[in-house]
């Protein structure tokens with residue numbers, strides 16, 4: 445692997461940060477549910493000469509010359525994504541998941557049109573219409589919620605909300621929802637009010653590709669996603685839709701919302717999608733879900749409450765209010781980082797603290813599973829998390845847990 449010697453020659457400060465980041469990733473447990481570790485092949489593709497190339501337009505119809513290899517790479521990414529997801533039309537140019545959502549809105553909505561989406565504090569995403577985001581500023585947005593008791597989507601109330609609000613677009617797909625989403629139920633609500641439906645699978649792109657989660661492709665009008673969370677294709681976004689919307693989506697991405705595509709990242713997507721087509725990827729995705737179940741059960745054995753009582757996906761959402769009412773998610777995030785376990789504080793349904801210091805933590809297994817963590821290792825990780833939260837401030841316990849974390853990192857090496 446690159447040791448950043450060429451960066452160091454011209455820029456030691458940046459080289460230090462890059463080496464520091466590699467050591468941080470190698471030496472800590474990445475449990476932020478939206479993070480993963482791409483292969484060295486994906487990273488090599490992302491750092492290729494394609495970063496130099498302007499390729500505005502689409503394969504075969506570019507606004508610049510010299511695009512033959514850019515075309516090859518983008519066509520490979522598109523073909524592989526079509527095969528992975530069974531989509532009619534794919535656009536691999538969005539710079540991120542948020543940009544993918546922006547392009548779908550631009551393709552279908554006028555400013556002032558109505559979007560119905562899940563509340564951010566219930567697991568939605570900023571780009572689904574939060575007031576701090578362009579989507580909340582351009583469109584008239586209302587939210588549905590998960591059931592506070594069960595922590596699950598309440599499809600009946602979603603439908604009632606749709607009937608009273610009469611949205612132009614319903615957005616599904618979430619950032620902190622541990623359960624399987626029933627896309628048909630949401631599609632039925634959209635059909636009932638003649639709204640379009642965007643299923644944003646940013647978090648579960650890899651699970652959907654591997655068949656570990658039901659696919660909204662062919663159900664929802666638009667499927668958007670990120671390419672760096674449960675699928676390991678490097679940072680970026682993707683849009684899928686039927687042929688009927690292909691032209692509108694493509695022109696909403698370029699020239700509507702973006703300029704030149706990040707061709708080096710599209711090369712990363714092509715390589716990562718190719719890896720996801722290999723049989724090992726299905727085994728990986730299955731292990732991601734299995735590991736999340738084991739993590740959840742281990743935490744429950746230690747007395748923790750999980751939102752919805754468990755998980756069907758790659759993440760668990762812990763509601764600390766029952767077991768540890770005096771500790772906030774923010775405190776837990778900080779204490780765990782001190783022993784090398786990196787996850788994030790998260791709001792829970794019916795949040796009683798604040799969005800900045802909420803009552804929950806969210807923990808995901810995609811990155812650890814990439815390192816090779818199996819059920820037994822996940823149980824050890826769950827024990828470590830519980831030990832820290834049960835003994836906040838106890839230096840002896842922290843030293844013990846930090847040593848276990850170090851052993852795990854050495855046993856399951858990452859970038860060497």
Ligand SMILES: *Cc1c(COP(=O)(O)O)cnc(C)c1O
Pocket residue numbers: 478540541542543568569571617618619644646647670680681
């Ligand atoms: C992560 C995420 C996105 C995409 O975020 P980017 O950081 O812009 O790639 C979009 N929607 C949901 C639901 C997400 O969780």
